[in-house]
Amino acid sequence: QVQLVESGGGLVQPGGSLRLSCAASGSIKSMNDMGWYRQAPGKQRELVAHISPGGSTEYTDSVKGRFTISRDTAKNTVHLQMNSLKPEDTAVYYCYAYLIGAGSYYWDDYWGQGTQVTVSS
Numbered sequence: 001q002v003q004l005v006e007s008g009g010g011l012v013q014p015g016g017s018l019r020l021s022c023a024a025s026g027s028i029k030s031m032n033d034m035g036w037y038r039q040a041p042g043k044q045r046e047l048v049a050h051i052s053p054g055g056s057t058e059y060t061d062s063v064k065g066r067f068t069i070s071r072d073t074a075k076n077t078v079h080l081q082m083n084s085l086k087p088e089d090t091a092v093y094y095c096y097a098y099l100i101g102a103g104s105y106y107w108d109d110y111w112g113q114g115t116q117v118t119v120s121s
Helices: none
Strands: 003-007 010-012 018-025 028-039 046-051 057-059 067-072 077-082 091-101 108-111 115-119
Touching (some): 018 028, 046 067
Antiparallel strands (some): 003 018, 067 077
């Protein structure tokens, strides 16, 4: 089975920075888009950033200019550099990947376990 494992979350003061990382492991035939979602208490899960195999990126409006998504396709990893963090960014951040597992013929979404990001004084 394919697994996604996130790391890099933690507690940071407003204006600070964190870098999240996610590595996909297991038998993967083909990797497509990767990205990050987040979910705060009492809110729906929302897309934060998205990156294609060719490097095209999209961001939700609230993080544009502050967050940068990147990937290492050869290593099946994706990163999220978060700068100028605000209390509103506090959430559990989930990595996702759209891929075909070895032995399969269909695209499917895979999710990490989530990593907590807390922005507070």
